[in-house]
Amino acid sequence: MRFHIGYALLTVALLAIELLIALFVRDAIVRPYVGDALAVMLVYAGLRAVTTLRVVPAALVAFGVAVVIEFSQYFHLLDHIGLGGNRWARIILGSGFDPQDFVAYAGGAILVLLVERYRRASRAAAGTRTVSPSSESSSTI
Template identity: 45%
Template sequence: MKFNPRYFVYTILLFVTEVLIALFVHDQFIRPYIGDFLVVILIYCFVKSFLNTPVVPTALGVLVFAYTVELLQYFRIVEVLGLQHSRAARIIIGSSFEWQDILAYTLGILMVILIEKRNTLFKKSRL
């Protein structure tokens, strides 16, 4: 376990971006798809802020987590838990399953892996 300030700054910036999207963007593309694309990157950066773990296993763990949350939405977990009247629960957990969300999560994690691998290659080439 080692604190990484660079990933923590990314986490904060992504969190602020997500909040701004949630509060001010009410369209049919950015909020549902870009928000989901960014949320897995946000979670990845949060994990990497505190854990010095390999890129691919960490990214895949985040992806499995996102898929699990989406699957719980399919089974209407918010209603099962009796939280359907909680706006916070509906925002954080979500309330509807969408295949497009699975695609957005997958693309977000692929972006993470590509950027991380590019950065690794760039660092090696500078040596």
């Protein structure tokens, strides 16, 4: 296990944005699609903050988490476990199945991969060495 402060700060920022969207945005684009793409990025950043998962595996796990949560909505999991009326559970885990959400999740995962590829290319172009997860400047927990 490790702790990477940059990804941890990104996780907190994305969580704040997601909560603001969930609580205050009522539209047909930002809340359902941008919010879903950001959710995948949030899980990705959280994984990278506390694990040694590399970019592609972390992005795949984040996408997988989103897919599992979406299917839990299809099966009304929150209702079955007694949390259907809990506002925070519905904000965090969602409340309605929409197959179009899978596109937003894939978009979030693809955006993560593109940003990470850009970051790596930028470091290489600047003449800095690329950093492996085991040698990144982070604290081991």
